[in-house]
Amino acid sequence: MRCDQTPAWKALTAHAEHTTGFDLRTAFAADAQRAYTLSQQAPYVFADLSKNHVDTATEALLQELARQTGLESHRDAMFRGEAINHTEDRAVMHWLLRQPEGSLGGALAEPLTLVHGTLAPMLAYAEQIRADAQITDVVNIGIGGSDLGPQMAVLALQDVVIPGKRFHFVSNVDGHELAGVLKGLKAENTLFLIASKTFTTTETMTNARSALQWFKAQGGVDVARHFAALTTNVAAAAEFGITTTFGFWDWVGGRYSMWSAIGLPVAIAIGAQGFKDLLAGAHAMDQHFQTAPLEANLPVRLGLLDVWYRNFLNYTSRSIAPYHSALRRLPAYLQQLEMESNGKRVDRNGQALPYGTSPVLWGEPGTNGQHAYFQMLHQGTDIVPLEFMAVKKPTHNLADHHELLLANAIAQAQALMLGQTDAGGHKHFTGNRPSTFLLLDELTPASLGALIALQEHRVFVSGSVWGINSFDQWGVELGKVLAKDIHARMASGDVTGLDASSAGLLERIR
Numbered sequence: 001m002r003c004d005q006t007p008a009w010k011a012l013t014a015h016a017e018h019t020t021g022f023d024l025r026t027a028f029a030a031d032a033q034r035a036y037t038l039s040q041q042a043p044y045v046f047a048d049l050s051k052n053h054v055d056t057a058t059e060a061l062l063q064e065l066a067r068q069t070g071l072e073s074h075r076d077a078m079f080r081g082e083a084i085n086h087t088e089d090r091a092v093m094h095w096l097l098r099q100p101e102g103s104l105g106g107a108l109a110e111p112l113t114l115v116h117g118t119l120a121p122m123l124a125y126a127e128q129i130r131a132d133a134q135i136t137d138v139v140n141i142g143i144g145g146s147d148l149g150p151q152m153a154v155l156a157l158q159d160v161v162i163p164g165k166r167f168h169f170v171s172n173v174d175g176h177e178l179a180g181v182l183k184g185l186k187a188e189n190t191l192f193l194i195a196s197k198t199f200t201t202t203e204t205m206t207n208a209r210s211a212l213q214w215f216k217a218q219g220g221v222d223v224a225r226h227f228a229a230l231t232t233n234v235a236a237a238a239e240f241g242i243t244t245t246f247g248f249w250d251w252v253g254g255r256y257s258m259w260s261a262i263g264l265p266v267a268i269a270i271g272a273q274g275f276k277d278l279l280a281g282a283h284a285m286d287q288h289f290q291t292a293p294l295e296a297n298l299p300v301r302l303g304l305l306d307v308w309y310r311n312f313l314n315y316t317s318r319s320i321a322p323y324h325s326a327l328r329r330l331p332a333y334l335q336q337l338e339m340e341s342n343g344k345r346v347d348r349n350g351q352a353l354p355y356g357t358s359p360v361l362w363g364e365p366g367t368n369g370q371h372a373y374f375q376m377l378h379q380g381t382d383i384v385p386l387e388f389m390a391v392k393k394p395t396h397n398l399a400d401h402h403e404l405l406l407a408n409a410i411a412q413a414q415a416l417m418l419g420q421t422d423a424g425g426h427k428h429f430t431g432n433r434p435s436t437f438l439l440l441d442e443l444t445p446a447s448l449g450a451l452i453a454l455q456e457h458r459v460f461v462s463g464s465v466w467g468i469n470s471f472d473q474w475g476v477e478l479g480k481v482l483a484k485d486i487h488a489r490m491a492s493g494d495v496t497g498l499d500a501s502s503a504g505l506l507e508r509i510r
């Protein structure tokens, strides 16, 4: 049943009206157990949810909503490998990439064998490149899901990245990016990884062509040694002239693909064992999502909180604040994950929805954000739930830095909640501003894997309740078609049929 037609939705609407004056300070004063009942330990991730605008009654109603919209059966259908991405008639099985070898029978046994049959040579190749001292620079050319995940992960795990090799990520069709990277490279020391699920994406193909030209112009000859393709379209890669290929399958969505061959730069950076640990951490979260009861299931609790905020309290965005500089690409990664998955205006049957879906995601690492936009979070007119992410143990030994960092994270969450109500005018903080606090013991391949799988599944949960298809992305197509048309007009100068603004811009540029 569509979520807004369920009894739980009606009950939540009434509950939201009834709790209009909800105040975090009062809630903590009234319930000594609040910090405990509204927290959750999941594999590698502890979550303090208690500074959110919910209480146990809200959560119980949200879980009811999940039941009435069939969340559990939808989740189970994904884990059975059913074609839940029905607009593309595809299964959604990125989780299978993290499943231990031989651990599934029935219809999933064969794809799981394929997964491990592909993973093993990919990891062997990663180890070969790690041992190859001549390769000092690895350049990943890809965009969207073929860029953001590996880039985020290589940066996040920089402490365990192999010394002596540099990793570059080129995504934009803007030639300034590729030219800037190429400037510092030598053909004989460079490995280009052309990462594209479809092997048709204009940006990636344009960059790949220019990289190949540059390689040849530098005197490079051995393309098989210096270029590898990571793709589901091995035939297109071969046609392009790349014979070293690592494949994956159409049941892996681009934004869910860092666990596949798209993760090769990560595997080269952190090694085969590191990559296996990343997969194992994510698998631990998959199991938690599949088996924990709804009330103790962290992806479910987070995803339902997202629904509560979006649809019942009308908070339209969520800010991400990783208090760890190595997680600085995480907000960009999560933007694609959430907004490309859940930025949909129709339900699974194509009917327009009368309620909101994906929030806007944004953010920067702490404490930097504090000195930039946190002003708005504390005293602006909109309420923006904030998601803090912090790591207990640092990997450096600079005295006091980490204590200061973590103290700031806790203090910001506290300031948002407590406010400063005894001061007037410009110095008044209303407080009662919501936040979630995610805490990892250490930032390792395994904990990063768990954190990312947690985010994937929370996006699944809200998307499932909203009744949308979180696994297609038709919204990116129109711009691609129009760009082709405008590109052709750039050469010809023909503006017939164009709107006056686009025609004017084109003429100015020409």
Ligand SMILES: O=P(O)(O)OC[C@H]1O[C@](O)(CO)[C@@H](O)[C@@H]1O
Pocket (backbone or CB within 6 Å): 143, 144, 145, 146, 195, 196, 197, 198, 199, 200, 201, 204, 254, 255, 340, 473, 476
């Ligand atoms: O890996 P590909 O096929 O080059 O696609 C890159 C990205 O482009 C998109 O299709 C959007 O245009 C994303 O979903 C995807 O991650």
